[in-house]
Every structure is written in structure tokens, then in C-alpha cells.
Amino acid sequence: MKEENQNVKERELTEDQIDFRALLFKYIIHWPWFVGAVLLCLVGAWFYLHWATPIYNISATVLIKDEKKGGGAGLSSELEDMGLSGLMTSSKNIDNELEVLRSKTLVKEVVNQLGLYITYKDEDEFPAKGLYKTSPVQVSLTPQEAEKLSSSMVVEMTLQPEGSMDVNVTVGEKGYQKHFEKLPAIFPTDEGTLAFFQEVDSVTLQDGTKVPRIEKNVRHITATISKPMRVAKGYCNSLSIAPTSKTTSVAVISLKNSSLQRGQDFINQLLEMYNRNTNNDKNEIAQKTAEFIDERIGIISKELGSTEANLETFKRDAGITDLTSEAQIALAGNAEYEKKSVENRTQISLVNDLRKYLRGNEYEVLPSNVGLQDAALIGAIERYNEMLVERKRLLRTSTENNPTIVNLDTSIRAMKANVQATLEGTLQGLMITKESLDREASRYSRRISNAPGQERAYVSIARQQEIKAGLYLMLLQKREENAIALAATANNAKIIDEAIADDIPVFPKRSMIYLIALILGVGIPVGIIYLIELTKFKIEGRADVEKLTSVPVVGDIPLTDEKNDKNGSIAVFENKNNLMSETFRNIRTNLQFMLDNDQKVILVTSTVSGEGKSFVSSNLAISLSLLGKKVVIVGLDIRKPGLNKVFQLSNK
Numbered sequence: 001m002k003e004e005n006q007n008v009k010e011r012e013l014t015e016d017q018i019d020f021r022a023l024l025f026k027y028i029i030h031w032p033w034f035v036g037a038v039l040l041c042l043v044g045a046w047f048y049l050h051w052a053t054p055i056y057n058i059s060a061t062v063l064i065k066d067e068k069k070g071g072g073a074g075l076s077s078e079l080e081d082m083g084l085s086g087l088m089t090s091s092k093n094i095d096n097e098l099e100v101l102r103s104k105t106l107v108k109e110v111v112n113q114l115g116l117y118i119t120y121k122d123e124d125e126f127p128a129k130g131l132y133k134t135s136p137v138q139v140s141l142t143p144q145e146a147e148k149l150s151s152s153m154v155v156e157m158t159l160q161p162e163g164s165m166d167v168n169v170t171v172g173e174k175g176y177q178k179h180f181e182k183l184p185a186i187f188p189t190d191e192g193t194l195a196f197f198q199e200v201d202s203v204t205l206q207d208g209t210k211v212p213r214i215e216k217n218v219r220h221i222t223a224t225i226s227k228p229m230r231v232a233k234g235y236c237n238s239l240s241i242a243p244t245s246k247t248t249s250v251a252v253i254s255l256k257n258s259s260l261q262r263g264q265d266f267i268n269q270l271l272e273m274y275n276r277n278t279n280n281d282k283n284e285i286a287q288k289t290a291e292f293i294d295e296r297i298g299i300i301s302k303e304l305g306s307t308e309a310n311l312e313t314f315k316r317d318a319g320i321t322d323l324t325s326e327a328q329i330a331l332a333g334n335a336e337y338e339k340k341s342v343e344n345r346t347q348i349s350l351v352n353d354l355r356k357y358l359r360g361n362e363y364e365v366l367p368s369n370v371g372l373q374d375a376a377l378i379g380a381i382e383r384y385n386e387m388l389v390e391r392k393r394l395l396r397t398s399t400e401n402n403p404t405i406v407n408l409d410t411s412i413r414a415m416k417a418n419v420q421a422t423l424e425g426t427l428q429g430l431m432i433t434k435e436s437l438d439r440e441a442s443r444y445s446r447r448i449s450n451a452p453g454q455e456r457a458y459v460s461i462a463r464q465q466e467i468k469a470g471l472y473l474m475l476l477q478k479r480e481e482n483a484i485a486l487a488a489t490a491n492n493a494k495i496i497d498e499a500i501a502d503d504i505p506v507f508p509k510r511s512m513i514y515l516i517a518l519i520l521g522v523g524i525p526v527g528i529i530y531l532i533e534l535t536k537f538k539i540e541g542r543a544d545v546e547k548l549t550s551v552p553v554v555g556d557i558p559l560t561d562e563k564n565d566k567n568g569s570i571a572v573f574e575n576k577n578n579l580m581s582e583t584f585r586n587i588r589t590n591l592q593f594m595l596d597n598d599q600k601v602i603l604v605t606s607t608v609s610g611e612g613k614s615f616v617s618s619n620l621a622i623s624l625s626l627l628g629k630k631v632v633i634v635g636l637d638i639r640k641p642g643l644n645k646v647f648q649l650s651n652k
Contacts, residue, residue, distance in 0.1 A: 030529055038521030045517035051127050054505035058263030059254040061244075061497035062271060064097045094249050096394070097492070101253070101274055102241050103397040108232040110269045112143040116235070116262070117228040123220040131221070132259045137165065137183070138197045139223045145192030146225055153191060153225040160218055165196070235266065250496065260501045267499040278492040281393050285365050285385045286482055292367035293479045300475060304468040310461050334441060335463050341437040342467045344430055347373060351427045354381075358420060363388060363412070366419070371474060374426045377419075384415045552594070555587040557616065569646040572619045574626055584623040614642035 027034075100106060111117055118139055120131040137157055146153075149171065156168040167187060169176040176189050183198040240254040253270070257263035350372055358366060365385040372378050391408050398405060539545060542556055560571060560580060571580035591602065604617040614635070621633040635643040643649070 026533075027526065027529060030525060033525040033528070034522060037525050038518060041517040041521035041524075042514065045513045049508060049510060049513055052508050053127075053130065053258045055256050055258055055507040056260055056263065056501045057254055057256055057506045058260065058267060058499055058501045059252055059497075060267045060271070060495065060499040061250060061252050063494040063496055064094055064249045064251055065492050065494070094243060094251070098241050098243070098251060100393070100397055101251075101270065101493075102236060102239055104229070104232050104236055105396055106270065106273060106277070107235050107239070108228055109273050110266060111228050111232050111235065113273065114262075114265055114269055115140075116266070117143065117146050117226050117231045119224050119226075121222045121224075123222055124217075128222070130258060132262045135221055135223075136199055136219055137221055137223075138199055139225070140195040140197065141192050141225055143228050147227055147229060149191055149225065149227055152227075155194065155223040155225065157196075157221045157223065158218060159198075159221065163198070167194075167196070169194070253499075256506060263501060264499040271493050271495060275493055277396075278393075281389050284389060284392075285368060288365050289367045289482050290479065293475055293482065297472065297475045297479065300468060300472045304465070304472050307461065307465040307468055334445060337437055337441045338463055339467055341434065341441055342464075342471075344434050344437055346371070346471060348427065348430045348434065351377075351423055351430065355420070355423050355427075358416070358423070363391065365389065371478060374422075374429075377422045377426050380415070380419045380422045384412070384419050387412050387415055554590045554594070555583065557583055557587070557612070560615075569615045569618060570622065571615075572622045572626070580619070581623075584619050587620060588623045588627075609637075609640060613637075614646050618643065618646045 118141070120135040120139075121128040122131055122135075137159060139155055139157075141153070151172045154170045156170075158166040160166075163182050165180045165183060165185075167176075167178050167180065169187070169189060171189075171191050174190070176187070178187055180187075180196065183196050185196045187194040187196065235255070238256045241251055244250045244252060253267055255263045255267055257266070354366060357364075365388050366381045368378065368381050368385065372381075387408065391405065391412065394402070394405055394408070400406075400409075539548070542553055545551075545553055558579060571578075572584050573581065595602075602620070604613050604620070606613050617633055621631045625631045633643065635641050
């Protein structure tokens with residue numbers, strides 16, 4: 001009993017140990033499977049690489065101008081003085097600009113501008129080849145109509161060599177068909193009006209002239225029209241924008257696309273649209289200022305014309321040619337104060353106009369550079385305008401409920417109150433100056449009170465004409481300065497490296513695909529062999545028996561073909577050293593070693609008939625008898641005896 005338990009433990013220990021050599025041999029004997037699978041997978045990888053559409057990485061490097069380090073200092077200190085430094089947001093920083101560049105709104109504008117929501121494929125190629133700017137037929141549908149599509153619109157076009165074309169349009173479950181004899185043509189549908197234009201290729205002759213290329217084959221082109229916003233989201237997912245480092249304002253814009261030209265056009269158009277929108281934001285203040293100056297020039301021009309007409313009429317009626325020297329001295333002093341008084345009234349008028357404009361226009365920039373002389377007021381207006389421009393720019397990519405917008409609105413209201421207070425303070429100071437100028441003007445008026453009335457009236461009209469002419473010239477100068485500032489607006493994004501594509505596609509990677517094919521070529525046979533081993537329930541060799549039982553194995557007997565053997569089932573003969581005789585001699589030796597002297601009976605049995613009981617027992621008995629031993633073989637199969645056939649005996 002102890003010996004049996006020990007055998008069971010040894011067998012369990014043997015089962016836990018993996019025979020790597022046997023495991024390796026089990027797979028190596030199926031080496032044709034591995035060779036065939038590897039070759040098949042490598043061929044499949046080659047076909048995949050041949051047919052797969054390569055994806056390239058197109059990138060450009062740009063310099064984003066950061067105004068955070070410059071003009072924002074005054075605004076920051078001003079808000080700190082007001083106790084609102086916590087609400088301060090940068091007028092412009094790199095992170096904000098990169099978010100604007102990757103925003104869906106800007107990308108959608110690029111998609112609409114380039115018509116990227118319409119894609120073309122040449123169905124005559126296998127697989128279908130994408131066409132960008134090379135399609136013989138161009139399809140047009142406005143972005144507004146494309147955005148209303150319930151599903152993608154598929155336009156199948158069959159272009160005949162003579163120029164006619166058959167069109168099949170599918171939108172969801174709806175279908176439209178039409179035949180056109182020639183192009184261009186228009187095709188109205190419920191989803192929108194399609195326009196078709198034919199792109200005619202030209203051939204250059206030897207003399208330099210160009211003639212249209214004549215198509216000889218029927219062309220099958222498929223155009224797919226998608227929603228621009230859906231296409232924009234797809235481009236946003238494949239678009240990557242990141243700064244090169246935290247210490248610079250240089251960013252790398254990368255796009256993964258199957259068309260090199262399309263990727264380059266997208267990045268270039270993205271930068272162009274970004275600069276255009278940014279310049280529009282910058283120019284808004286200058287445009288408002290230009291409108292204000294033009295309005296004031298119109299008013300002053302009318303007043304100046306009226307004054308000059310009055311002066312001409314007065315001189316003609318009164319016949320005034322010159323003033324006395326004494327009156328000139330008095331009038332010169334009076335004119336100086338009158339000029340200052342007019343300038344003072346002009347400043348008061350400008351301040352009052354700005355007060356009305358500020359009260360009547362919510363979140364609108366104030367006109368600047370209109371002739372105001374108060375530096376504090378000018379600075380406050382400029383900072384207020386900067387905050388309004390920043391708010392409008394942020395609203396393009398967010399809503400008014402965004403915390404950044406809410407904080408900025410609070411700062412704008414505080415700055416607006418500051419501007420209003422500055423306007424009131426400036427107006428109060430101008431009123432005090434006005435009273436002082438009026439007193440001085442009255443003093444000079446008393447000095448010239450004795451002058452002739454006509455002469456005094458002449459000087460008064462001439463003075464008004466001179467003052468208004470000076471004001472008119474000043475406004476013209478301010479308008480030119482504002483126009484120069486408007487024209488000198490620089491782009492916010494400067495291209496350092498133009499959009500170029502990598503030489504090697506990012507997908508598919510040839511080395512990776514072949515490596516995967518090689519792994520699959522080895523892994524598939526391994527998996528199949530492993531599954532076969534898992535589902536195998538037959539005992540096929542000595543190892544299977546030793547694995548399942550602790551009973552010692554006496555020997556292995558090879559298979560023999562009784563039909564082809566002239567001796568039938570007898571395989572052991574005296575003085576012969578064939579394989580079968582040697583096998584039974586080994587079994588005989590092992591049995592003699594294992595059996596004690598008092599053990600004389602050997603039972604040969606099996607699970608079912610036909611497994612070789614008669615063959616084994618007969619040849620083993622013959623092998624033992626060749627040693628001179630007395631051997632009796634007893635057949636116990638009463639239902640179907642087989643020993644008589646082995647020894648060719650009668651059933652009786």
C-alpha cells in the first residue's frame with residue numbers, strides 16, 4: 001500500500017513538471033505547418049500593404065506671438081489697484097491661441113473653404129482610389145445645405161467618353177437618377193441643389209499649345225458629401241497642436257491624412273483663417289475709431305464751410321481789409337484764449353460724446369485716438385477695448401457661461417465703471433478750465449470793446465474759421481494715422497517651417513505588419529496544435545500510459561500487418577533477429593525481472609476486441625518456449641476465440 005501511494009505521488013510530481021524537450025519536439029514534427037502558415041501570413045501582409053491606403057503625417061512649425069508679456073502689464077496693475085487682481089486674465093497666451101487653432105469652429109471654416117466635406121473615389125481602381133483635385137467631375141453643394149443632410153449623400157457618376165454623364169444620388173433610403181448630355185449641369189433634389197462641373201485635362205503639344213485630353217474609357221466616380229461639422233470633428237481628432245517647450249511660443253501643427261496635398265492645404269488654410277480672424281479682432285478698434293473720425297470730419301467740414309461763407313459775406317458787405325496794430329495786439333491775446341476755449345469746448349464735446357456712446361453700447365469697443373488730450377482717459381479706454389476684444393475672441397470657442405468669460409465680464413464691468421469715473425473726472429476738470437478761459441477771454445474782450453463793431457465781428461468770424469480749419473486738419477491727420485495702423489496689422493502666427501509630409505507613412509508600418517504576420521504565422525499552428533492536444537482523448541503512445549497510470553510499462557510492440565505477413569500472426573521465430581522478435585525478447589526479459597519465481601501466470605487482456613490480445617499472448621508464449629520453458633497458452637474468449645487462427649488449428 002505504501003509503495004502504491006509512493007508511486008502515485010511520484011506520478012503527480014512528474015505531471016507537474018513540464019518536459020520542454022518533449023513539448024518542443026511535439027511542435028517541431030509539424031514544421032510543414034509552420035512553414036506554410038508563415039509563408040501564407042507574409043503573402044497576406046504583402047497584399048495588405050499593397051492595397052492599404054497609406055496615412056502620412058504632415059506638420060508645420062509656427063511662431064505664436066505672445067502679447068501676455070507686453071501690453072498686459074498696465075491692465076494688471078490697474079486691476080490690482082482696484083482690488084480685482086484675482087479676476088485678471090491674460091489678454092493673450094499660448095494656451096488660448098492653441099485652443100483657438102484646434103477649435104471645431106475654425107476647423108469647420110477650413111473644411112468649408114476647401115470643400116473637404118466632399119470626397120471623391122475612382123471606382124475603376126481596385127481598391128477604390130481617393131481623388132483630391134484630380135477628379136474629372138467636380139460636385140458642388142453649399143455647406144449650409146450639406147449641414148442639413150440627415151445622412152451622408154452618395155453621388156455615383158458614370159462619365160461617358162463623349163461627355164454625357166449618368167448620375168445616381170442616394171441619401172439614406174431616398175434615391176435620385178438623372179442623365180446629362182453635357183456638363184456643367186444642375187440637379188435639384190429635396191436635400192439641396194447639386195452642381196456638376198467637368199475638369200478637362202489638357203495635353204501640351206510639341207509647339208507648346210495645349211489641347212483637351214480625350215477620354216477613351218468610361219469613368220466611374222463616386223462622390224460622398226458629409227456634414228461639414230462631422231468632417232471637422234474628424235479632422236480635429238487627427239489634428240495635433242503642441243508647443244515645442246514651455247519656454248517658447250513655437251508650436252508644431254501635425255495632421256494625419258491619406259493625401260499629402262490635402263494635408264498641406266488644410267494646415268496652410270488653417271493658419272490663414274486663424275491670422276485673418278485674429279487680424280479682424282485687432283482691427284475692430286481701429287475700424288470703430290475710423291467711423292467716429294469720419295463722422296466728426298463730416299460735422300466739422302459743414303461748420304467750416306458755413307464759417308468761411310459767413311466770412312466771405314461779411315468782408316464783401318463791410319469792405320474790411322486790415323486791423324489796427326493796437327487792436328491786433330488785443331485781439332491776438334483774445335484769440336489765443338478763444339482758441340484755447342474752443343479746444344476746451346471740443347474736449348468737452350468729445351467727452352460728452354464718449355459718455356453717451358458708453359451708456360448706449362454694451363460690450364462695444366470705444367473709439368480711441370480721436371483727439372483726446374487726457375492721457376489717463378486714453379489709457380483707460382485702451383485697456384477697456386483690449387478686454388472687450390479678448391471677450392469676443394473667447395466667445396468664438398466657448399459660451400457666456402464659461403468661468404473664464406464670467407470672470408472677464410466682471411473685470412469688464414469694473415473697467416467700464418473706471419472709464420465712466422475717468423470721463424466724469426476729466427469732464428469736471430475741463431469745466432473748471434472753461435471757467436478760467438472764459439474769465440481771461442472777457443478781460444481781453446474789454447480791452448477791444450472800443451474797437452469798431454465791424455472790425456470786431458470780422459475778427460470773430462475769421463477766428464472761428466481758423467479754429468475750425470485747424471480742428472479739421474487735426475482730424476484728417478488722425479484719420480491717416482488710424483489708416484496706417486489699420487494697414488500695418490501683423491499676423492499673429494508666423495510660419496517657421498511650411499507644411500511638409502514625412503517620407504515614410506505612419507500607417508501602415510511595413511516592419512510592424514511583417515512582424516505581426518510572422519508572429520501570426522508561428523502562433524496559428526501553435527494554437528491549432530494546442531487545441532488538438534486539448535481535444536485528444538486517445539492513448540497514442542507509451543508517454544500517455546505513463547502519464548495516466550503508475551503501473552510499470554513492460555514494453556512497446558510495433559504494429560504489424562497480418563494480411564501481408566505470410567506467417568500470419570506468428571512473428572517470433574528461432575534464430576531470427578527481426579524487429580518483432582527483438583521486441584518480444586525485451587518484453588520477456590522485463591517480465592522475468594519483474595516476476596518472482598512463484599509467479600507463473602501472465603494475463604493478457606484489453607478493453608475491446610481486435611486490440612492484439614491473441615497476437616501478443618501467442619508470440620510471448622513462443623518467445624518463452626524458446627528458452628526451454630514449458631508454456632501453456634489458454635484462450636478464455638469463449639464467444640470469439642482467436643488462438644486457433646493464430647496456430648491454424650481447428651475449432652474442435
